[in-house]
Amino acid sequence: MASCIIAYLGPMGSYTYEAAQAFAKDAQISDAIFEPCASITTVFSQENQKEKLPRYMIIPLENSTSGDVYETYKLLYLHAFRVIALKRLEIAHVLIGLVGSSCSKIKTVYSHPQALMQVTDYTKKRQLATIPYFSTADAVGFISKQKDLTIGAIASTAATNYYPNTLVLDDAISNNEHNYTRFLVLRAAADTSESAFFFEKSQQEAQLFLLFELEHDASGQLSDILTILFTFGINMTSIKSRPIEGQIFEYFFVVEALMTKLLSEQQQYEIFLQLQEKTARVIYNVY
Amino acid sequence: MASCIIAYLGPMGSYTYEAAQAFAKDAQISDAIFEPCASITTVFSQENQKEKLPRYMIIPLENSTSGDVYETYKLLYLHAFRVIALKRLEIAHVLIGLVGSSCSKIKTVYSHPQALMQVTDYTKKRQLATIPYFSTADAVGFISKQKDLTIGAIASTAATNYYPNTLVLDDAISNNEHNYTRFLVLRAAADTSESAFFFEKSQQEAQLFLLFELEHDASGQLSDILTILFTFGINMTSIKSRPIEGQIFEYFFVVEALMTKLLSEQQQYEIFLQLQEKTARVIYNVY
Numbered sequence: 080m081a082s083c084i085i086a087y088l089g090p091m092g093s094y095t096y097e098a099a100q101a102f103a104k105d106a107q108i109s110d111a112i113f114e115p116c117a118s119i120t121t122v123f124s125q126e127n128q129k130e131k132l133p134r135y136m137i138i139p140l141e142n143s144t145s146g147d148v149y150e151t152y153k154l155l156y157l158h159a160f161r162v163i164a165l166k167r168l169e170i171a172h173v174l175i176g177l178v179g180s181s182c183s184k185i186k187t188v189y190s191h192p193q194a195l196m197q198v199t200d201y202t203k204k205r206q207l208a209t210i211p212y213f214s215t216a217d218a219v220g221f222i223s224k225q226k227d228l229t230i231g232a233i234a235s236t237a238a239t240n241y242y243p244n245t246l247v248l249d250d251a252i253s254n255n256e257h258n259y260t261r262f263l264v265l266r267a268a269a270d271t272s273e274s275a276f277f278f279e280k281s282q283q284e285a286q287l288f289l290l291f292e293l294e295h296d297a298s299g300q301l302s303d304i305l306t307i308l309f310t311f312g313i314n315m316t317s318i319k320s321r322p323i324e325g326q327i328f329e330y331f332f333v334v335e336a337l338m339t340k341l342l343s344e345q346q347q348y349e350i351f352l353q354l355q356e357k358t359a360r361v362i363y364n365v366y
Numbered sequence: 367m368a369s370c371i372i373a374y375l376g377p378m379g380s381y382t383y384e385a386a387q388a389f390a391k392d393a394q395i396s397d398a399i400f401e402p403c404a405s406i407t408t409v410f411s412q413e414n415q416k417e418k419l420p421r422y423m424i425i426p427l428e429n430s431t432s433g434d435v436y437e438t439y440k441l442l443y444l445h446a447f448r449v450i451a452l453k454r455l456e457i458a459h460v461l462i463g464l465v466g467s468s469c470s471k472i473k474t475v476y477s478h479p480q481a482l483m484q485v486t487d488y489t490k491k492r493q494l495a496t497i498p499y500f501s502t503a504d505a506v507g508f509i510s511k512q513k514d515l516t517i518g519a520i521a522s523t524a525a526t527n528y529y530p531n532t533l534v535l536d537d538a539i540s541n542n543e544h545n546y547t548r549f550l551v552l553r554a555a556a557d558t559s560e561s562a563f564f565f566e567k568s569q570q571e572a573q574l575f576l577l578f579e580l581e582h583d584a585s586g587q588l589s590d591i592l593t594i595l596f597t598f599g600i601n602m603t604s605i606k607s608r609p610i611e612g613q614i615f616e617y618f619f620v621v622e623a624l625m626t627k628l629l630s631e632q633q634q635y636e637i638f639l640q641l642q643e644k645t646a647r648v649i650y651n652v653y
Contacts, residue, residue, distance in 0.1 A: 149433035192479060192500060197541075211498040213479060257611075301602065302592035311588055318588070320605045322545075329403075330603075 089115025092098035092216035159268035189218040190233035203253035312340035376402025379503035379525035385549035437588040446555035467515040477520035599627035
């Protein structure tokens with residue numbers, strides 16, 4: 080029997096699937112059931128879980144070119160979760176074609192519009208027609224079912240592993256070399272309405288993931304909260320506010336930080352208590 | 367001769383074009399040259415400007431479903447700009463077909479994947495095949511050139527004005543009624559490397575758009591900056607950090623706020639000076 084389920088934004092061969100595999104490798108999980116989900120909402124949903132196995136959820140958080148995945152932020156606010164890890168993946172697009180094709184035979188490429196936008200230098204130089212498709216992996220799935228040696232897909236190298244008869248014809252074709260996506264690895268937690276303290280490790284270089292909701296005047300309270308973090312030598316690397324749906328001028332915040340000082344679990348619990356005093360709800364998650 | 371140029375993320379009939387028209391109407395500009403641009407970078411570029419006319423730039427900043435437009439944030443950091451206005455537009459998708467077609471004849475719809483994702487309830491109920499296209503307006507342009515009464519496009523009502531032979535067949539078809547995009551109206555300013563103070567009005571309900579860059583330790587300095595705003599009764603409505611490209615652990619911040627107190631130009635200049643002391647660069651823009 081498998082040791083756990085790893086649910087991810089699918090299909091197989093998607094970049095999120097790559098992140099899921101990288102997580103499994105790092106965590107030395109060799110017998111997971113990988114569960115592809117058609118949407119981020121489905122990844123969060125526990126409904127289809129027949130087996131009573133631990134279930135990890137892997138979703139994209141942010142892409143360095145195209146930005147925040149707002150659906151992820153929205154669902155983080157609505158669900159109880161615990162951050163297990165954050166995977167950063169280089170998004171390296173390649174040209175994929177059918178076995179028997181070659182770079183020079185390809186005249187038309189299929190891919191997600193975002194991926195097509197990230198390879199415009201290449202497609203212009205080679206005068207390739209571009210046709211938008213629902214996802215990079217689906218585009219590989221589509222061409223693998225055609226018998227046409229003149230069509231290709233823009234996707235990740237890994238996608239060729241899951242669609243028969245496909246191979247990489249050209250690589251390193253992105254306009255910008257520094258294109259990456261950050262993926263969250265989560266576990267479901269108990270109760271969304273409660274503050275929560277999750278503590279994994281106290282080493283230096285531990286990461287802090289903080290989600291909190293203010294009660295009234297956001298501006299003053301927020302600076303209080305950042306002062307608490309600063310006082311304990313916690314170095315913020317990202318902050319984002321999002322309006323709470325249906326509540327005018329109420330916001331929640333997601334802060335990511337690096338622990339630059341060695342803090343004990345007790346010290347960190349003290350920070351959590353101080354933050355809890357200033358917020359309507361706070362999830363303090365060290366991983 | 368026209369009084370100004372209004373450059374926008376095109377083509378004609380795009381949602382940004384709608385925002386551009388709303389801006390022209392509010393600003394009582396009736397004789398503008400509307401300049402469609404293929405990308406946000408092109409909107410920012412001044413290269414093609416032959417006529418020596420004032421030039422407004424209109425670009426999307428944020429969508430309530432799909433999130434920040436990172437390209438906009440990136441270009442704001444790299445360019446000198448002044449915020450003139452911020453337009454919030456309801457994104458209300460409709461079904462568009464050819465003259466002579468009807469709702470029940472349509473079997474396949476074309477649109478931007480994001481728009482298709484926002485009308486899935488409708489397309490599932492009517493069992494419509496969905497084909498992704500580069501933009502909503504381009505999809506209308508595409509179907510207008512076909513002679514096929516069974517194909518339609520998902521776009522805005524306004525798009526029908528710019529593509530012959532098209533009309534709205536059904537409206538209010540979005541899954542979520544509360545889908546909106548915020549668009550920035552900008553003017554180019556002089557020098558990107560300098561701090562800048564732009565002051566338009568001191569009434570209550572004036573908006574503040576703040577972009578700043580910290581020099582060293584982001585965490586402590588950021589809380590100082592928020593404390594300055596709080597002290598002057600400035601109510602933050604949004605905060606976002608973005609890493610500065612090529613500089614590890616350096617960030618810039620975009621803060622939006624509402625003026626809840628009546629502040630004079632002199633008081634606001636005082637705030638600007640205090641912020642300038644704490645930052646490597648700050649753009650303080652009241653509009």
